[in-house]
Every structure is written in C-alpha cells, then in structure tokens.
Amino acid sequence: xxxxxxxxxxxxxxxxxxxYKISDAEVxxxxxAASLSPSAFNIQHWxxxxxxxxxxxxxxxxATWFQPQVTDASLVLLVCLDLKxxxxxxxxxxxxxxxxxxxxxxxxxxxxxxxxxxxxxxxGMRSAAMASMALMLKAQEMGLDSCAMACDFEKMxxxxxxxxxxxxxxxxxxxxxxxxxxxRPGMLSVDDVLITxxx
Numbered sequence: 001x002x003x004x005x006x007x008x009x010x011x012x013x014x015x016x017x018x019x020y021k022i023s024d025a026e027v028x029x030x031x032x033a034a035s036l037s038p039s040a041f042n043i044q045h046w047x048x049x050x051x052x053x054x055x056x057x058x059x060x061x062x063a064t065w066f067q068p069q070v071t072d073a074s075l076v077l078l079v080c081l082d083l084k085x086x087x088x089x090x091x092x093x094x095x096x097x098x099x100x101x102x103x104x105x106x107x108x109x110x111x112x113x114x115x116x117x118x119x120x121x122x123x124g125m126r127s128a129a130m131a132s133m134a135l136m137l138k139a140q141e142m143g144l145d146s147c148a149m150a151c152d153f154e155k156m157x158x159x160x161x162x163x164x165x166x167x168x169x170x171x172x173x174x175x176x177x178x179x180x181x182x183x184r185p186g187m188l189s190v191d192d193v194l195i196t197x198x199x
Contacts, residue, residue, distance in 0.1 A: 006140040011184075013145040014069055016175040022074040026142065030075075030174070033138035039127035041109045042093045045085045046131040046169075049078035049160050056159055063155035064171060069147050074175035078156065079132045081124035084165040086113045121167065128169035135172060145177045 001009075031048055039045055051057050060078075061070040070076055082088070086109050093109075094102035113120050136146040149171040156168055 001141045003137065006137045010136055010140045010146065011181040012147045013173075013175075013177040013181060014067070014147060015178045016069050016072040016074065016145070016173065017178050018072040020074050020176040022144070022174060026144075027075060029142070030077075030135055030138055034131040034135045037127070037131040037134045039130070040123040041086070041105060041112075043085045043090070043109065043123070043127070044093065045081040045083075045124040045127040047080040047082055047166065049080060051076040051078060051160075059159045060151075060156060060171070063159055064149050064151045067149055069149070069173040069175075070171070072175070073147070073173035074144075075173070077135070077172045077174070078160055079128050079135075079169045079172060080160075080162065080166050081128040081169055082166055083120050083124055085124070086110070086120070124167065125169055132170055132172060135174075139174050144174050147173045149173065 027050065034046065034048070035044065037046070051060055057071050057076060060076065061067065064070050090106045090109050091102065094105050097105070113123075132148060136148065139146045151168065151171050153168050156162075156171070162168065
C-alpha cells in the first residue's frame with residue numbers, strides 16, 4: 001500500500017469485531033515500525049503499554065469514558081513517554097555514530113533538557129505522537145483499522161501503574177471494523193490550513 005493510500009483510507013473506527021485476533025507477531029511488527037519514527041536527539045521517548053489483561057481492559061474502558069473499542073478491539077496500546085529518557089544511558093541513542101558526533105549529541109542532550117521541564121515534556125509528546133501516527137499507518141498497510149483516543153489520564157495512570165517520570169500521550173485501538181465509518185464529516189481546505197510566511 002502506498003503511504004498516500006494509507007493516509008486516505010485510514011479512518012477512526014469505533015466499532016470493532018471482538019472476535020478478530022491480532023497475532024503477537026503482528027503486534028511486534030507494529031512496534032518495530034513505530035520505533036523507526038523520528039524523535040528529538042534520537043531519544044526515542046515512546047513507551048508502549050500493551051493492555052491484554054481483561055480486568056485492566058475493563059478499567060481502561062472506564063478511564064476512556066466507556067468507549068466500546070477498548071474492550072472490543074483486538075489490540076489496545078497505551079502510548080506513553082519517558083520524560084527522563086534523555087538521562088537514561090543517553091550514549092545508547094548514538095552508539096553507531098562516530099565518537100565525536102556521539103559525544104557532541106550527548107552533551108547537547110544534557111545541556112538542553114537539564115533545566116527545561118517544559119521542553120522535556122513537549123519533545124516527549126511530539127515523539128510519542130509521531131510514533132502513534134506511524135502505528136496507525138502501518139496498521140492500515142497491514143489491513144487493520146485503528147482509533148486514537150484521549151482518556152482520563154489520572155485514572156489511566158493508575159490502571160498501568162505509570163511511573164512518575166512518564167506521561168500518557170494517547171490510547172490506540174486496533175482491529176477489524178464491523179461497519180464502514182461515516183463519510184468524513186467536514187474537512188477544511190488547504191486554503192483554510194496553509195499559511196505562507198506569517199499569520
């Protein structure tokens with residue numbers, strides 16, 4: 001499937017076939033694709049929580065205001081970010097780079113994030129969001145449908161015992177749709193969204 005076709009055909013699906021199963025190998029294929037997403041300084045802030053336990057899924061459904069796709073979808077991933085990923089063995093992010101490049105990048109990482117909690121969070125969110133889109137497009141290529149959801153972040157954090165130095169970006173559900181989605185409800189034109197040089 002062409003990327004353009006995946007973008008055009010991907011829709012947010014709310015009604016999934018609960019009988020459809022996604023294999024472990026397919027889940028790993030999705031995560032491998034998402035892991036190729038861009039991230040600031042190659043820090044790869046994203047962390048994916050695979051919700052499989054029935055009790056956890058029921059709690060997660062409550063945390064998403066009882067959206068049915070949480071328990072009906074074949075796969076539910078909580079896309080999180082490690083806010084302190086930049087501190088955790090940063091040399092591993094540049095292990096294959098020339099030594100001088102690696103040293104320079106590690107120094108830049110430490111100088112940039114050490115006193116900027118807002119940037120730390122913003123960069124992590126951007127990275128996790130890009131990985132989320134990669135997951136949904138890869139799923140589309142694989143013949144799977146997807147849905148991105150917000151949640152009660154405090155409740156969801158409790159469901160997965162989220163570490164204090166992590167945050168939640170979004171919840172993603174994957175599977176097979178039971179019905180076709182409605183036509184796109186109203187799309188802004190390019191003229192509405194494209195600004196040249198300045199507002």
